[in-house]
Amino acid sequence: MINAKTSHSTLQGTDFTRLWLRRIWTIQGFPMRIFKWDPTFNPSQESSVVPLWVEFPELPAHLFQKDALFAVANMVGTPLQLDDFAVNQATLTCAKVCIEVDLNRPLLEEFIINIRGVNLVQKVVYEQAPQYCKLCKHISHQEKDCYASGNAPKPAKPNLRHKAQARKRNIV
Structure with a gap:
């Protein structure tokens, strides 16, 4: 910000x-x-x-x-x-x-x-x-494609722990 x-x-x-x-x-x-x-x-x-x-x-x-x-x-x-x-x-x-x-x-x-x-x-x-969704207040899609409206599945959250572990393996 x-x-x-x-x-x-x-x-x-x-x-x-x-x-x-x-x-x-x-x-x-x-x-x-x-x-x-x-x-x-x-x-x-x-x-x-x-x-x-x-x-x-x-x-x-x-x-x-x-x-x-x-x-x-x-x-x-x-x-x-x-x-x-x-x-x-x-x-x-x-x-x-x-x-x-x-x-x-x-x-x-x-x-x-x-x-x-x-x-x-x-x-x-x-x-x-x-595109900006006025329902979930996120950039990248419109209201008609928003999971908050029930028209699309909720996006999976990234597995941050898995990414961090993979990075550690590559660094060490």
Whole structure:
């Protein structure tokens, strides 16, 4: 769990962003998930707030500057980091921004950008958006596939003792 009380603009390029973007770390064979701290944190529930890479295809070229991209990204969630290609303006066909998104809310598919009285429909494309179950509060499945609803068998708990013993045998 990471406590980040500073604004997103001061987080860009920090260790927080690097750690949180990875989502899952494996330490000695055990998966560890990184969550952004929240006052309602409950260790038996996974946070619905996740960082996602979001693409804005066919974004007008004059919006490929950091402040403009962050303003566009704010329509979807809280922007965290720009893709290197967007920062360097290496490609002006599609902007890519990492955005903090709450999976409890519907993901925005498009929105209107008004440029000097002309409305443009801006598409939003999410890269690898995970599913979030509102019943058991875990990432990786939807309510219809949740064991809490009775529609699927309860997942087996990993045998941590067996894993630890196997690791000891490999170390010694």
